[in-house]
Amino acid sequence: MRFLWPVWARPHRLRQYQRRLVAFTAVIVPLLVYLLPYDSRVKIALQYHLTGPLLRPALAIEPFMSEAAxxxxDLSEDVAYILKTGYATQDRVAGCLQTLEDASVFRDLFLVADFAALARDDGSRFVRNGGLPLAVHDVVARTLARAPPALVRTSPRAAMHAKLSLAIEEGDGDAARALAKEVGYPLDAMKFISSLELAYRTAPDKKWYVLVDDDTYLVRPTLQQLLGQFDPAKPYYLGNAIGGWxxxxxxGGSAVVLSRGALQRLFTENPRAAAGAYAASLIHGWGDLLLAEALARVGVYVEEGWRSLFNGETPATTKIRPDRFCAPVVSFHEVKTEEAMRGVHGVFSNIAAPSRWIDVWALLGAPAWEAFEEEPLRRDWDHVGRTDEYTVTVEGVESALGCLGLCLRQKLKGDDACLAWTWVGEGGVCHLSPWIVVGERNAGRITGLNVQRVRSLAGACGA
Known part of the structure; x- marks a missing residue:
């Protein structure tokens, strides 16, 4: 009656079943994942957690910085530059255009907004390159023209845009500005897909399409070297990857870079996916997430391995983290005034080689490491910057030297070492961070670095 024995009583049969189960799983599970839609949350999660770490390119810093791509x-010949603005923020455009005055750089420039070309209060056009007029494309209107009419008729955003357009046409600048501040953010979500399609249809021969906000600055040598790492005929989607698992x-504010291959797949090969994105933009909260969802439907995902090159902060507030000291930096964000944009351009425009995150420290005139060894306390300054869940705040610290001592011996979240500290005299509050920032003058604060650790990290970059 051996056939009645349970499997567990026959070890050789049990091992046989186990091997078959493993073989079955190894074949069927990848097949099922492969058959899932490109934008399946299960597929995206598995790709990020399992496949992603295996396939992400290792960023070789030295070849990137020095070897031929x-x-x-060529930024002039091969790149379409899409500058996204709005009626509420159009005053920033002049500063952006001043950084692009060289006609040999970003020659194909698309200025996209929620209003049309002659919407400035003084009736003049935006100009660049020796006074040549620059058209302003109302890409929100283009989105409304592409979205399903039945949805447009009942869309609150369509009504917002119509009200803004009417105020502009009637020449009521005050009313238009007030309204633009109220509706500018929801209308911004309607600009991403239409802006990229406008650039792609107008300049289909470009290798790359770079979408930036009107407060984003690009470090040109780094951008050029980055683009040279990829075959633009293939679908690539680059940027500062954020979001959940x-x-x-x-x-969007850190810059979004797409290859011709990516836009060809979205707009030429899969027009239904693009059409779905136009409809979704009437209600979607974030345009940059909407773009990612549209690209995921056609099998194009953000390249995680290169996200550390993109930056969502100003030069002075850039969090220089240990894993980014030696990495090149492509972008800065939240450069909101014409004066600030000119200042950033003045620092980076004359640099011929790609810049690294740690280079920002010296380029902005921050003290040399030796200065902190001689005098560890820097008064009326702040090298921690904006605190978040990765910083540690300790109250009741009686002196700046006490705060320094905490930084030298205390581990932060994820067992990271403290790199910078700031002591707030009023209240005896001590902030500790796993990064350094150049920072800004801040009366009443005393700040400093974990100099030995910072110097070691910077030394690995030759800085």
Whole structure:
């Protein structure tokens, strides 16, 4: 009656069943994942957690910084630059255009907004390159023209845009500005897809399409070297990847970079996916996430391995973290005034080689490491910057030297070492951070660095 024995009583049969189960799982599970839609949350999560770490390119810093790129890109000939603004923020455009006055750089420039070309209060056009007029494309209107009419008729955003357009047409600048501040953010979500399609349809021969906000600054040598790492005929989606485990997207303010291959797949090969994105933009909260969702439907995902090159902060507030000291930096964000944009351009425009995150420290005139060894307390300054969940705040610290001592011996979240500290005299509050920032003058604060650790990290970059 051996056939009645349970499997567990026959070890050789049990091992046989186990091997078959493993073989079955190894074949069927990948097949089922492969058959899932590109934008399945399960597929995206598995790709990020399992496949992603295996396939992400290792960022080789030295070759990136010094060797010739395998796919050379000329910023003038090969790149379409899309500058996204709005009626409420159009005053920033002049500063952006001043950084682009060289006609040999970003020659194909698309200025996109929620209003049309002659919307400035003084009736003049935006100009660049020796006084040449620059058209302003109302890409919100283009989105409304592409979205399903039945949805447009009942869309609150369509009504917002119509009200803004009427105020502009009637020449009521005050009313238009007030309204633009109220509706500018929801209308911004309607600009991403239409802006990229406008650039792609107008300049289909470009290798790359770079979408930036009107407060974003690009470090040109780094951008050029980055683009040269990829074959633009293939679908690439680059940027500062953020979001949760189940959906990752390139942060719009840090710059979004797409290859011709990516836009060809979205707009030419899969027009239904683009059409769905136009409809979704009537209600979607974030345009950069909407773009990622549209690209995911056609199998294009943000490249996680290169996200550390993109930056969502100003030069002075840039959090220089240990894993980014030696990494090149492509972008800065929240450069909101014409004066600030000119200042950033003045620092980076004359640099011929790619810049690294740690280079920001010296380029902005922060003290040399030796200065902190001689005098560890820097008064009326702050090298921690904006605190968040990765910083540690200790109250009741009686002196700046006490705060320094905490930084030298205390581990932060994830067992990270403290790199910078700031002591607030009023209240005896001590802030500790796993990064350094150049920072700004801040009366009443005393700040400093974990100099030995910072110097070691910077030394690995030759800085």
């Amino acid at each position: 395998p796919f050379p890109a 189940n959906y990752r997207f390139a942060h």
